[in-house]
Amino acid sequence: MKFSKQALLKLKNKNKRLKPSKYKILKRDSLRGKIKGTSERPRLSVYRSNENIYAQIIDDTIAQTLVSCSTLDRTIKVQISNGRTCEASRIMGEKLAELSLKKNITKIVFDRGPYLYHGRVKALADGARAGGLQF
CATH class of the missing domain: 3.30.420.100 (Nucleotidyltransferase; domain 5)
Incomplete structure (x- = not known):
């Protein structure tokens, strides 16, 4: 079953039970959107x-x-x-x-x-x- 990021956040906020791997991916993607490596600062x-x-x-x-x-x-x-x-x-x-x-x-x-x-x-x-x- 595939969920969008918004659906995952809603389910997390409603204390619905999802697999821990889904939460891990969601947490990683929310951080990864802010951090990018460049040639000056990898x-x-x-x-x-x-x-x-x-x-x-x-x-x-x-x-x-x-x-x-x-x-x-x-x-x-x-x-x-x-x-x-x-x-x-x-x-x-x-x-x-x-x-x-x-x-x-x-x-x-x-x-x-x-x-x-x-x-x-x-x-x-x-x-x-x-x-x-x-x-």
């Missing part, structure tokens, strides 16, 4: 799973990933015990900043996706700021 997109965290820097004008990093990378995996901690996210943010500075990317736009700016997502952002990226 977008840092975050995906967080139960086990790991992934991030990539995207230029939306040409629809191309410029830099990507995750807790599964060998250089990061050696430093951490598992990818579920805030410490692992902070280390990954610093590594992502290091890789982006090599490609002369200093200013970015942060796209947290459907996730709250809290916990591992916040730790990744703090690590990227510590590494030299400007949000």
